[in-house]
Amino acid sequence: MPMRAVIVREFGPIENARVEEISPSSPGPDEVLIHGAAAEVNFPDILVMEGSYQIKPPLPFSPGKEVAGTVAKVGAAVQDLKPGDRVAAQVEFGAYSEAVIAPGDSCYRIPDSMPFADAAAIGLSYQTAHFALLERAGFREGNSVLVNGAAGGVGLAAIQLVKALNGTALAGVINEQQAEIARANGADHIIDLTADPIRDLLRQQVFDVTNNHGVDIVVDPVGGSILEASLRALAWCGRLVVIGFAAGEIPAIRSNYLLVKNIAVLGLQWSDYRDRTPGLVRAAQEHLYELYRNGGLRPHIDRVSPLEEFASVLEDVRAGKVSGKAILAITGAR
């Protein structure tokens, strides 16, 4: 039976891609064919379609890295999945499709109560936040955590996780709209990252709401001057996790800061965990689903759009007009 997919026939402007009818391929021995129901739209999808991403899929291809749907067929070597299972999967490309081929070991059975749109949204951002807090920073119940870029994908996931794990969440934001989103997702305190001079005022704001303790952990996807200011807001023996540089500037870190308060700066490249320790990634995903079942995690979905609207959704993602997750409904996304 023909199925629909967004197809890129040559690298270039995203508008050149089309929704076409395709014949699904058969899964290889270690693979699974998924009837895609919902796909998350991510900024890197644009780079892949334009041909400027580090990995170029063979033409023609479907873009998209996160999908949720129903298993249609499994390869001979896949033991733990069967047709009819509801799953989410992370793929290098191919998610904007009714027929997605995914490695069996990158598929996760999702809770019965989880709509496909939520399942497509609980992927990379949540995994990154989970590894930052639990694997890198050694989060423990009761810890206070400053999350910079708190209204972004990784930021909101981190705020929700801190609250689900019984910590105190401080949301670093740059305007009132972001503050509202962070509060709605559970933030206990708002830290204004536009305060000037930020070097002193970030610490002062943090100390004001932590009884002069400082924060135990900083999750920083922002970089620039915010990172250095955040180091000064850490408590004794605090940990800062470097996630990314949304501000566009990679700061140098002065090592005397580390010595004076026994603090640590840790890097995170989540994809290395995916490649080197898939068991840890699977365990983290199971943990995320458990927290979802208990009501602690709810992805902030900005919109669910029909597959045919992929180009305008991608343009809105590029223009920063999407707050939270944008999902393409492929078939039957609830």
Ligand SMILES: NC(=O)c1ccc[n+]([C@@H]2O[C@H](COP(=O)([O-])OP(=O)(O)OC[C@H]3O[C@@H](n4cnc5c(N)ncnc54)[C@H](OP(=O)(O)O)[C@@H]3O)[C@@H](O)[C@H]2O)c1
């Ligand atoms: N290390 C890893 O394994 C890993 C994994 C995933 C993502 N990342 C990286 O992490 C970063 C964030 O990803 P994301 O998906 O959360 O992106 P996102 O959804 O775009 O969020 C970034 C947030 O930071 C804010 N921001 C931008 N410039 C800022 C500044 N100068 N000061 C304060 N806040 C600022 C943004 O606000 P506006 O929306 O107003 O710009 C937005 O709220 C990216 O650089 C991404 O590449 C790394």
